Amino acid sequence: MDYIVSAPGKAILHGEHAVVHGKAALAVSLNLRTYLRLKASTTGKVYLNLPNIDAFLCWDLAELKQLTPYTCGKKKEVKHLDAELVRRLREFVGVTNENLDTCNMATLAFLYIYLSLFGSEELPSLTVSVWSELPTGAGLGSSAAYSVCLAAALLCASGAIPTPLWDPTAGWCQEDLELINSWAFQGEMIIHGNPSGVDNAVGTWGGMLRFLAGKIIPLGRVPLLRILLTNTKIPRSTKVLVAGVKDRINKFPSIITPVLDSVDAISCTCEKVLSEMTCEPITGEHYNILEELIDINQHHLNVMGVGHPALDTLCRVTLTRGLHSKLTGAGGGGCGITLLRPGNDETLAQERSFGVQVLLCHRLSSPIS
Numbered sequence: 001m002d003y004i005v006s007a008p009g010k011a012i013l014h015g016e017h018a019v020v021h022g023k024a025a026l027a028v029s030l031n032l033r034t035y036l037r038l039k040a041s042t043t044g045k046v047y048l049n050l051p052n053i054d055a056f057l058c059w060d061l062a063e064l065k066q067l068t069p070y071t072c073g074k075k076k077e078v079k080h081l082d083a084e085l086v087r088r089l090r091e092f093v094g095v096t097n098e099n100l101d102t103c104n105m106a107t108l109a110f111l112y113i114y115l116s117l118f119g120s121e122e123l124p125s126l127t128v129s130v131w132s133e134l135p136t137g138a139g140l141g142s143s144a145a146y147s148v149c150l151a152a153a154l155l156c157a158s159g160a161i162p163t164p165l166w167d168p169t170a171g172w173c174q175e176d177l178e179l180i181n182s183w184a185f186q187g188e189m190i191i192h193g194n195p196s197g198v199d200n201a202v203g204t205w206g207g208m209l210r211f212l213a214g215k216i217i218p219l220g221r222v223p224l225l226r227i228l229l230t231n232t233k234i235p236r237s238t239k240v241l242v243a244g245v246k247d248r249i250n251k252f253p254s255i256i257t258p259v260l261d262s263v264d265a266i267s268c269t270c271e272k273v274l275s276e277m278t279c280e281p282i283t284g285e286h287y288n289i290l291e292e293l294i295d296i297n298q299h300h301l302n303v304m305g306v307g308h309p310a311l312d313t314l315c316r317v318t319l320t321r322g323l324h325s326k327l328t329g330a331g332g333g334g335c336g337i338t339l340l341r342p343g344n345d346e347t348l349a350q351e352r353s354f355g356v357q358v359l360l361c362h363r364l365s366s367p368i369s
């Protein structure tokens with residue numbers, strides 16, 4: 001057994017944070033991917049190599065076996081975390097509530113899925129290596145792409161879904177993808193605390209989609225949009241930011257709830273404009289509306305408390321060129337998106353004050369493979 005799986009990152013156009021509270025989000029997959037190689041061995045050990053975060057871990061099967069009595073080797077779709085297994089793993093890895101260490105979170109997610117899927121059987125010796133083109137913790141769904149790869153590779157290893165090598169052209173059926181998505185959601189719950197599921201849905205299915213209250217609606221027809229991605233390189237944690245928004249809602253429910261409703265309306269209006277752009281000639285007015293929606297949403301995200309001075313700078317600098325930007329993903333730093341108009345000079349993207357990469361939304365990257 002030796003195979004590679006990969007999953008794309010994502011950019012959220014509208015709806016981050018509001019989607020955690022049951023509102024709509026629009027998200028698109030990126031042509032930046034995370035890759036996982038899984039190799040079976042006979043070493044009596046499990047190796048986890050995570051070069052992006054400089055973590056190289058190894059456990060004896062005997063010590064991992066001691067963590068399993070409460071697990072039952074479920075290979076079906078799952079909705080909730082096994083609290084007892086999480087407690088044991090946190091103790092084993094040495095994680096406290098305040099400890100949001102990158103390596104600990106990645107380790108917990110791996111061990112949780114591995115032990116849940118193999119807990120009732122002989123634990124297999126494996127070497128799992130994960131590497132990514134995505135920046136870690138920058139709003140582009142690195143945790144979801146990581147979780148989707150773990151879920152797909154370990155479900156294959158457990159025999160719950162077919163191994164891609166058996167028929168590389170076939171891909172997985174809808175039922176297999178739903179299983180992968182549900183286990184990736186478990187990984188996200190460990191890394192994020194309270195994820196909506198939008199990021200792992202994009203990592204699993206790819207393309208552009210609307211996500212609403214756990215429902216995934218693929219958007220088949222979308223216009224060509226050029227989006228500039230800028231990484232502020234300000235580190236932040238999605239878990240902390242999501243918890244901060246919840247605190248603010250609890251503190252000022254009558255003030256923040258209408259903001260979430262407004263973000264929901266922004267996602268719906270944006271989807272309507274995008275759909276109009278596919279069936280009528282694209283005009284400057286379409287772009288005017290998309291830009292205004294970006295500005296309004298960025299203000300809302302600041303009101304939710306997930307802005308950052310570096311993101312303000314991005315908005316200000318791009319506006320001097322007549323371009324409109326907002327944060328993407330959890331905010332608090334990380335990446336911003338800037339909508340480019342068809343006439344914008346390509347060299348804009350090369351300027352130091354601007355971003356790192358131009359992406360074409362309609363060149364949708366493929367799903368988990």
Ligand SMILES: Nc1ncnc2c1ncn2[C@@H]1O[C@H](COP(=O)(O)OP(=O)(O)OP(=O)(O)O)[C@@H](O)[C@H]1O
Pocket residue numbers: 034050051052053101102103104105106107130131132135136137138139140141142143144146191192199236237238239328329330331
């Ligand atoms: N390539 C990777 N190798 C190991 N761990 C990773 C990798 N990519 C992501 N992770 C895990 O995901 C965590 C980052 O997740 P986080 O949700 O905070 O950011 P993100 O997913 O990049 O952004 P967002 O959730 O806003 O889209 C890291 O701390 C690490 O635990």
Ligand SMILES: C[C@@](O)(CCO)CC(=O)[O-]
Pocket residue numbers: 012015016017018019020139141192194195196197198199238242328329330
């Ligand atoms: C901030 C958030 O809305 C998006 C993170 O990419 C969190 C989530 O939906 O799980």
Ligand SMILES: [Mg+2]
Pocket residue numbers: 141142143144192199238
């Ligand atoms: Mg994440």
